[in-house]
Amino acid sequence: MVTAVAYRLAKQQKMREEILSAxxxxxxxxxxxxxxxxxxxxxxxxxxxxxxxxxxxxxxYVRSTPDRTEKGDFLALDLGGTNFRVLMVKIWSGKCRAVEMHNKIYAIPMDAMEGTGEELFDHIVHCISDFLEYMGMKDCVLPLGFTFSFPCEQRKLDQDILLKWTRGFKATGCEGEDVVDLLREAIRRRGEFELDVVAIVNDTIGTMTSCGYDxxxxxxxxxxxxxxxxxxxxxxxxxxxxxxxxxxxxxxxxxxxxxxxxxxxxxxxxxxxxxxxxxxxxxxxxxxxxxxxxxxxxxxxxxxxxxxxxxxxxxxxxxxxxxxxxxxxxxxxxxxxxxxxxxxxxxxxxxxxxxxxxxxxxxxxxxxxxxxxxxxxxxxxxxxxxxxxxxxxxxxxxxxxxxxxxxxxxxxxxxxxxxxxxxxxxxxxxxxxxxxxxxxDGSGKGAALITAVACRIREAGQH
CATH class of the missing domain: 3.40.367.20 (Hexokinase; domain 1)
Structure with a gap:
């Protein structure tokens, strides 16, 4: 009896090992x-x-990592799921080099995810407006970096064509369109503030840049x-x-x-x-x-x-x-x-x-x-x-x-x-x-830093 049980257990063990060997x-x-x-x-x-x-x-179209001379105030957006985050990133250079971040998280309601593109981006801009009011910075024209974690074809640092919605998003009129243009148009429709949309990035690049700063x-x-x-x-x-x-x-x-x-x-x-x-x-x-x-x-x-x-x-x-x-x-x-x-x-x-x-x-x-x-x-x-x-x-x-x-x-x-x-x-x-x-915080901090690098390069080219 013991021998039969031992044989059965050994046979089962061998079967498991054969399956897991792959x-x-x-x-x-x-x-x-x-x-x-x-x-x-x-x-x-x-x-x-x-x-x-x-x-x-x-x-x-991100051509440089931070050289740690970047400085200024930057707005960052992070959209990749049902929660949307808006961040204010303050960057200091020199001996007091540091990065300070403030952020708020906003829900993306189902009717915005599955409605029209205008409704979705109007909601995004509504969240930005609330955040700028919260930070007391509605009168500032801030450089902005946008982490947009959906399949896209990037043509310039500030031009990204949405190929396909994923993660439950179905907003119409967005696929095949430039995401930055959709954002800029929504900002113009609201008419409360202006932003300098400098860069749109994915979370992988944001992570690299965030760590690369230090x-x-x-x-x-x-x-x-x-x-x-x-x-x-x-x-x-x-x-x-x-x-x-x-x-x-x-x-x-x-x-x-x-x-x-x-x-x-x-x-x-x-x-x-x-x-x-x-x-x-x-x-x-x-x-x-x-x-x-x-x-x-x-x-x-x-x-x-x-x-x-x-x-x-x-x-x-x-x-x-x-x-x-x-x-x-x-x-x-x-x-x-x-x-x-x-x-x-x-x-x-x-x-x-x-x-x-x-x-x-x-x-x-x-x-x-x-x-x-x-x-x-x-x-x-x-x-x-x-x-x-x-x-x-x-x-x-x-x-x-x-x-x-x-x-x-x-x-x-x-x-x-x-x-x-x-x-x-x-x-x-x-x-x-x-x-x-x-x-x-790769996605938020990284988007702001990429924007800061782009601003540094842009300013250097103007002098």
């Missing part, structure tokens, strides 16, 4: 991912291959949260989509689409494919779906369902709640891996999901969470290794020091994610000394 990549495989990312970067930068490239390497070695921005993206400073001679060979320009990689052409199919698991097929945009953003917080919980949930169907978990009994999409949140991964005491929390989670569990079930789920989050961090590290190595080669250096500004709840809250990224970059890009610097 998530265990060797360094040789991660180096191949790094190599493919580099190839996609080159395709995105070159004019003849840009249109077909999965990684678009979008020009941002750290001259910071020339990469990385987002690892609900979504995943990266940006960095590229030499102009390599940016074929923009005229000119002098200086550098920040590139918004939009690397979440890496693999959309099939180049990652050999490292995608059956669970990655299932999550992709059931997503709102099947076949798109495949790399992001293997890494970011929006999807990791769903990958884990699919594995748990597969294990249960095979009799490897929960006595083979699946609850209806476990089948509900999005029910297993990515934040559970952070909780589960934080401490073995979290196994007690797991039992409570399972009860909420209608599952009868044992201690062995909790241990297995913890293992599943570990392999899924580890692979996600390794894949992110492989992509970052490609970026920092390209920066090194651009400068023809044998070794280089690069700092990466980073924001995102997955990086910040998961107990092991950041460590695995760091170790992966260190192994895959050994000639680069890479440090990661967390940005507390």
């Amino acid at each position: 998530f265990l990549l060797r360094d040789e495989q991660l180096l191949e991912v790094k190599k493919r990312m580099r190839m996609q970067m080159e395709r995105g930068l070159k004019k003849e291959t840009h249109s077909a490239a999965a990684v678009k390497m979008l020009a941002t 750290d001259p070695f910071c020339e990469v921005g990385l987002i690892v949260g609900t979504g995943c993206n990266a940006g960095y400073m590229e030499v102009m001679k390599n940016v074929e989509m923009v005229e000119g060979d002098e200086g550098r320009m920040c590139i918004n990689m939009e690397w979440g689409a890496f693999g959309d052409d099939g180049c990652l199919d050999d490292v995608r698991t059956e669970f990655d494919r299932d999550v992709d097929q059931l997503s709102l945009n099947p076949g798109k953003q495949r790399y992001e779906k293997m890494i970011s917080g929006m999807y990791l919980g769903e990958i884990v949930c699919n594995i748990l369902i597969s294990f249960t169907k095979r009799g490897l978990l929960f006595r083979g009994k699946i609850s209806e709640r476990l089948k509900t999409r999005g029910i297993f949140e990515t934040k559970f991964l952070s909780h589960i891996e934080s401490d073995w005491l979290a196994l007690l929390q797991l039992r409570a989670i399972f009860q909420q999901l209608g599952l009868q569990s044992t201690c062995d079930d909790s241990i297995i789920v913890k293992e599943v969470c570990g392999v899924v989050s580890r692979l996600a961090a390794q894949l992110c590290g492989a992509g970052m290794a490609a970026v920092v190595d390209k920066i090194r080669e651009n400068r023809n250096l044998e070794h280089i020091k690069v700092n990466v500004g980073i924001i995102g709840t997955l990086y910040k809250l998961h107990p092991h994610f950041s460590t695995v990224i760091h170790q992966t970059v260190e192994r895959l890009a050994p000639k680069c000394l890479v440090s990661f610097v967390q940005s507390e």
Whole structure:
């Protein structure tokens, strides 16, 4: 009897290991991912291959990082979801160099998100008006930077064409239009104040710039949260989509689409494919779906369902709640891996999901969470290794020091994610000394700093 039980348990363990083996990549495989990312970067930068490239390497027209001589008062807007933030950023230079920020958060009501573009931007300008009244600065013509975190085609620093609404926004008359023009028109309609709209940026570039203000070695921005993206400073001679060979320009990689052409199919698991097929945009953003917080919980949930169907978990009994999409949140991964005491929390989670569990079930789920989050961090590290190595080669250096500004709840809250990224970059890009610097307010502060840099350059050109 004991022998039969031991045999059954050993067989189940082997089945679990076989299924999870797809998530265990060797360094040789991660180096191949790094190599493919580099190839996609080159395709995105070159004019003849840009249109077909999965990684678009979008020009941002941000041509310089802060040199810390910037000064003045700047307004910043941050729109990327149902909350909209307005900030006043005061920058001092010289011996008293500092950045002071004041902000207010405003809700975007559903009727503005789903109404007309005029209604949405009128609401945005109403919020700006309230904030300027609050700050007592309605009579000042302030330079403004706008963080707008939706898919866009940037044509100038102050010209950004909205390609498609995401995140629940459906306002009509905006797609295909210049977001800056829509904002300027709404300001004119209100007629209460004037603003100098200088720059529109995404949160990746804002993060890099925010960290770069205090750290001259910071020339990469990385987002690892609900979504995943990266940006960095590229030499102009390599940016074929923009005229000119002098200086550098920040590139918004939009690397979440890496693999959309099939180049990652050999490292995608059956669970990655299932999550992709059931997503709102099947076949798109495949790399992001293997890494970011929006999807990791769903990958884990699919594995748990597969294990249960095979009799490897929960006595083979699946609850209806476990089948509900999005029910297993990515934040559970952070909780589960934080401490073995979290196994007690797991039992409570399972009860909420209608599952009868044992201690062995909790241990297995913890293992599943570990392999899924580890692979996600390794894949992110492989992509970052490609970026920092390209920066090194651009400068023809044998070794280089690069700092990466980073924001995102997955990086910040998961107990092991950041460590695995760091170790992966260190192994895959050994000639680069890479440090990661967390940005507390990349999107707001960064937009203001980019505006300040643009103002500095503009003023220098006028003299």
